[in-house]
Amino acid sequence: MRTRQLVFFFMILSAAPGRSQDFYAQLAEKEGGRIPQIKHGDRFLTLVQKFGNLDLSANERIVKYEAAELPALKISVVSKVYHIAEGPVLQHDVELSSSRKMTEDLTVFFPVGLLERLDRATFPLKNGLIGSRTDFTDNSIAGYRCAGRPEKHAYDLALPLVLLERADEKSAVMTDPFFTALFDRGAVRWTYPKEVGFEDAVEKRTIIETGHVSDMDSGMSRYYQTILKEVPPGPEWIKDIAMIGYDYMSDQGRGWYADIDTLVKWIPPSDRHKVALCLHGWYDIVGRYCYNEQTGRLDETWINRIRGMELSLADIHHRITYARDKGFVVLMYFADGLLSSKGLPGLNPAHILEEGGWNGPDVIGGPYKRNPACPEVVGFYKNYARALFAEFASEVSGFVWDETFYIQAGMLGARECSGYVDRAHMRLIKEIASILHTFAPGKAFFTSDDISDGSNATGQVPPYALLADGCYQDSGSLPSYWSYGIFPNYRNMIWSCNWQALTHFNYTVFGVYAYRTPVVITNGWGDDRGFSEMTEEEKSAFINLFNYRKQFRTDLKGLTVLPPYFELK
Structure with a gap:
């Protein structure tokens, strides 16, 4: 059975075009690949893997961690590769829980492969403009403000979506909109302030990496198809x-x-x-x-x-x-x-x-x-x-x-x-x-x-x-x-x-x-x-x-420049 699963997995891997090959390979990395980092107050915690399972037939990996210094802190990551009509998707569902109340801020650095190497990033900025940058020497990319500890980034996002280019590959990284998300080189970061900590019994985040995202229209469409799949469009x-x-x-x-x-x-x-x-x-x-x-x-x-x-x-x-x-x-x-x-x-x-x-x-x-x-x-x-x-x-x-x-x-x-x-x-x-x-x-x-x-x-x-x-x-x-x-x-x-x-x-x-x-x-x-x-x-x-x-139907598009105010005489 194990041999049959491996053959099935590698058949998928060899048949999957472009970016999806990277996603399957990432899913199959030894020991679950990249490990999240957790900062509690001013110190980083040591995460110990307590469970790991790769289900090749389902293209899914489950990894569970515990913090050595804070055993009450539990982290679970379920990563799954799937396809929608337009392209491949690697979805990470992150769950955090703790039986003890926090006494310090807790910051999560979740590793994201697509954010490690990029030539250009393009954004849906809060002011309606389509922004982009090619200089990442500060190791930050952009930021979205919502719950938690929001930080206003120079590239202030309207929603947590970043379009990426590297050589001839175009992709995107996105998160759920319910919590702040700071996109850094190699990771998505967010903070639970000590005043509230983990409000839910299990705090959940969704991070998605996806390929074949050619422009802002396709990026927004992918956001609706994945992150907001339970939210229908308006009539x-x-x-x-x-x-x-x-x-x-x-x-x-x-x-x-x-x-x-x-x-x-x-x-x-x-x-x-x-x-x-x-x-x-x-x-x-x-x-x-x-x-x-x-x-x-x-x-x-x-x-x-x-x-x-x-x-x-x-x-x-x-x-x-x-x-x-x-x-x-x-x-x-x-x-x-x-x-x-x-x-x-x-x-x-x-x-x-x-x-x-x-x-x-x-x-x-x-x-x-x-x-x-x-x-x-x-x-x-x-x-x-x-x-x-x-x-x-x-x-x-x-x-x-x-x-x-x-x-x-x-x-x-x-x-x-x-x-x-x-x-x-x-x-x-x-x-x-x-x-x-x-x-x-x-x-x-x-x-x-x-x-x-x-x-x-x-x-x-x-x-x-x-x-x-x-x-x-x-x-x-x-x-x-x-x-x-x-x-x-x-x-x-x-x-x-x-x-x-x-x-x-x-x-x-x-x-x-x-x-x-x-x-x-x-x-x-x-x-x-x-x-x-x-x-x-x-x-x-x-x-x-x-x-x-009345001649036009509404069709919203991101702007390259803000239209200057005018008054008709």
């Missing part, structure tokens, strides 16, 4: 949208109807599927959203604090049907990030991550951000999502989780409930999107990441939209934000509302021409003038821009 209809609207229960709730009645006079039925209207401000209070935790259902009636009027489920259903019957795509506001109101009964201080945030008329007693490291907080949002989707998912086309940027990279939670809150938030977004897809396939769940250059409060935001169906953010359509949404939403879309849609119409014009973002209308906040309240000249300007934009 195709999102790429047809050429106009978006936000209504914050405008004009005592009448603005929604007035704007729709006016839009139908300007937009023919054949184009209305390219217009998405989002119903905002429909709920009672930020942090509750009409959800009754005792019954697990939404309230039948409630007082809308934004306008001081009574609303009901029947009223919201009518608003949705009114827009849908006229051919428009309807979206619904999900929540304001992890924000809640201190004035709500039953406030648990342990759930407070930090105070502050949006403090509008739909907030009572002041705002605070909930801590997603607390299981009760996660449970609330999942249960609320199920109730909301059960009521409305069959009628609307998608939901918008606003202000997801509140949780920044590297946040470690509060004393009462410490943890990697950015990772927890990312996992929660993935779970809620999955809940929606189960309830109603073809419906979309959007985040609002507002990723920016770091000169303001949203410069350290992880790419939460990677785990959703796209990003409908509240960046005011500011020109400098657009490029930061390209790579996290590469296969989906990046939109923004503009509450000053008339005052800053030029922002919308720039977005349409430079990035092919949708035309934006809003009502109920900021300029507080919906489409029905515009002059004929203003309406014509928006419709003319829509008629231009």
